[in-house]
Amino acid sequence: MDRIREALGSGLPVIEVHAELAAGTDDVRAAALVVCDALGIPRGEAERRLRGCQDLWGEFGPGDERLVGELLDGIGLFDVHVTLDERGERIRGLMRRAMGASGGISSGIGVGILRKLDTGRLPEAFAVLVRVRVRERGDPVRYWAVLGTAGELLAAWLPSGDEEAAGRVREARERCAREAALTAR
Known part of the structure; x- marks a missing residue:
């Protein structure tokens, strides 16, 4: 987790962080949830945002990690909602x-x-x-x-x-x- 937070803190785009993490596993969904956790997005909220994506997971294979990250970013999975003054x-x-x-x-x-x-x-x-x-x-x-x-x-x-x-x-x-x-x- 520290490695992921460090990568995000260094300015590496979230899509790249997800792709790197997902490349080391066969569970891109789990990788997405880990990135959300590192961003501070509560697990329940991340799960809610992922609803409807179940059919995606079997459609991608090795080498598609960046594309998966782009799709997840496109649906707002990695958006960190903020409270303003x-x-x-x-x-x-x-x-x-x-x-x-x-x-x-x-x-x-x-x-x-x-x-x-x-x-x-x-x-x-x-x-x-x-x-x-x-x-x-x-x-x-x-x-x-x-x-x-x-x-x-x-x-x-x-x-x-x-x-x-x-x-x-x-x-x-x-x-x-x-x-x-x-x-x-």
């Missing part, structure tokens, strides 16, 4: 409300946004949300207003010195303001 949680909640006001987001994009929100990558989630098209059944005025509030709070919440995130949020806020102005007409 009060302001961060408020921002995350606003972004979820905006998703509801959109009238529906395509599943792939929606899952990606939710994964970003769950793992605390709020600037990334915000940047994606401002590119979402509000559907006909959505409420564009509410969508852009809620998203605008989230962006304002997000800009103030970001740690100083994170210029990349600040730039991403600034550009996204500008787009959000333009869209809100167009919607108000």
